[in-house]
Amino acid sequence: METNDGKQLKVSAIKNGTVLDHIPSCQVFKVIDILGLSGSEHPVTFGVNLDSKSMGRKGIIKISERFFKDDELNKIALIAPNASVNIIRDFKVVEKKLLTIPETICGIVKCINPMCVTNHEDIPTRFRTIVKGSEIQLQCVYCEKITDL
Amino acid sequence: MPKSLISIQDFTKEEILHILDVAEEMEHNKSQTFLSDKVVACIFFEPSTRTRLSFETAANRLGARVIGFSDAANTSIRKGESLKDTIKMVSNYVDLIVMRHPLEGSARYASEVASVPVINAGDGANQHPTQTLLDLYTIRQTQGRLDHININMVGDLKYGRTVHSLLQAMSHFSPEFEFTAPDELKLPQEYRDFMDSKGIPYKETADLREYLDSTDILYMTRIQQERFTDPVEYEKVKNVYSLNASMLSGVRPNMKILHPLPRLQEIATDVDETPYAWYFKQAENGMYVRMAIISYLLGKR
Numbered sequence: 051m052e053t054n055d056g057k058q059l060k061v062s063a064i065k066n067g068t069v070l071d072h073i074p075s076c077q078v079f080k081v082i083d084i085l086g087l088s089g090s091e092h093p094v095t096f097g098v099n100l101d102s103k104s105m106g107r108k109g110i111i112k113i114s115e116r117f118f119k120d121d122e123l124n125k126i127a128l129i130a131p132n133a134s135v136n137i138i139r140d141f142k143v144v145e146k147k148l149l150t151i152p153e154t155i156c157g158i159v160k161c162i163n164p165m166c167v168t169n170h171e172d173i174p175t176r177f178r179t180i181v182k183g184s185e186i187q188l189q190c191v192y193c194e195k196i197t198d199l
Numbered sequence: 200m201p202k203s204l205i206s207i208q209d210f211t212k213e214e215i216l217h218i219l220d221v222a223e224e225m226e227h228n229k230s231q232t233f234l235s236d237k238v239v240a241c242i243f244f245e246p247s248t249r250t251r252l253s254f255e256t257a258a259n260r261l262g263a264r265v266i267g268f269s270d271a272a273n274t275s276i277r278k279g280e281s282l283k284d285t286i287k288m289v290s291n292y293v294d295l296i297v298m299r300h301p302l303e304g305s306a307r308y309a310s311e312v313a314s315v316p317v318i319n320a321g322d323g324a325n326q327h328p329t330q331t332l333l334d335l336y337t338i339r340q341t342q343g344r345l346d347h348i349n350i351n352m353v354g355d356l357k358y359g360r361t362v363h364s365l366l367q368a369m370s371h372f373s374p375e376f377e378f379t380a381p382d383e384l385k386l387p388q389e390y391r392d393f394m395d396s397k398g399i400p401y402k403e404t405a406d407l408r409e410y411l412d413s414t415d416i417l418y419m420t421r422i423q424q425e426r427f428t429d430p431v432e433y434e435k436v437k438n439v440y441s442l443n444a445s446m447l448s449g450v451r452p453n454m455k456i457l458h459p460l461p462r463l464q465e466i467a468t469d470v471d472e473t474p475y476a477w478y479f480k481q482a483e484n485g486m487y488v489r490m491a492i493i494s495y496l497l498g499k500r
């Protein structure tokens with residue numbers, strides 16, 4: 051747990067819900083956006099620039115009383131591929147999941163090609179994901195151009 | 200969703216060969232009437248001579264009737280109608296849509312919205328699959344086969360969509376490539392990666408003479424001014440290659456010169472009279488290949 055010299059929790063524990071850990075600090079607000087957490091009725095707490103052994107600095111988001119479908123969570127795999135998902139029930143981690151990069155990404159990302167039809171007409175974007183080693187590329191289903199992440 | 204032709208990769212190797220066989224049948228029998236109960240829309244949002252005329256002729260030669268426009272200026276698009284609404288409306292009128300549009304991806308989108316097959320007749324710098332199929336038809340016609348052909352592609356290999364689609368399509372047939380282009384217009388990395396992944400050998404040069412005598416197909420392209428964002432870059436390369444008849448003395452006897460046309464100065468007119476010039480025949484082939492594609496997508500061949 052992300053304690054501060056063991057004295058207090060920087061981001062307090064939740065009873066039931068989902069904890070997204072190991073998010074790159076700079077992506078925390080985007081994750082909140084993609085998961086639509088700003089409209090949440092239950093408590094949502096988050097931290098950025100927390101110390102992490104594996105990442106140096108990390109972000110964390112705790113969402114009370116929310117349990118996501120895999121499809122929903124995998125949307126954030128693009129910006130936080132190494133995030134871990136902890137399902138919490140009664141203050142205990144009952145399940146840990148890793149994200150998998152979905153084969154197609156709808157919405158979220160804009161096509162980089164200024165001549166792509168999705169940048170001129172009211173069309174939701176759609177991309178095929180191409181994993182090249184540690185890099186993820188998105189190929190626009192429409193104009194076929196590659197958008198690097 | 201009915202089967203459309205948007206990108207050359209929508210067709211399998213078997214489908215490609217089937218289209219070429221049907222096109223051969225069309226070349227031997229240029230007027231048929233089995234589409235006499237069909238209406239085809241040719242909607243061109245961007246100017247075109249060859250592609251539009253050959254599609255319209257192809258549909259007419261099969262007995263179909265043709266509606267459409269050759270310029271978006273006199274349509275509701277000027278009133279701000281969306282592409283989606285235009286396609287929805289047209290697809291309620293006709294049995295098949297042939298579309299050219301300046302925006303990349305517009306044809307894929309149209310095929311998702313339309314209730315009838317869509318043929319992409321060019322979506323900006325992206326794809327022009329019927330050109331690729333007619334290139335394949337012409338290569339097979341002149342060489343008697345598609346396998347193990349040596350192709351030298353010349354000119355604008357960076358922006359030239361016909362080049363990119365042809366090399367994707369040829370990957371089914373164990374080709375060898377030479378790429379002749381100035382540094383500014385070299386083949387993009389993604390296509391080198393593609394060929395490496397398929398194990399296709401290729402050589403590169405900036406000198407047109409270097410591989411001229413060791414190739415079966417010399418695929419010339421125009422340097423397309425409309426694809427350049429920087430006019431200075433265009434001026435630097437626009438006259439970089441110019442093929443004339445005197446350069447052809449040592450070429451293979453079976454060598455043929457193809458060009459998607461229109462050509463500018465990259466092929467001098469004295470080449471037209473040599474036995475190697477095949478670009479006008481290639482343009483004619485476009486009609487047979489388009490007859491074949493229309494017939495196939497309407498389930499008649």
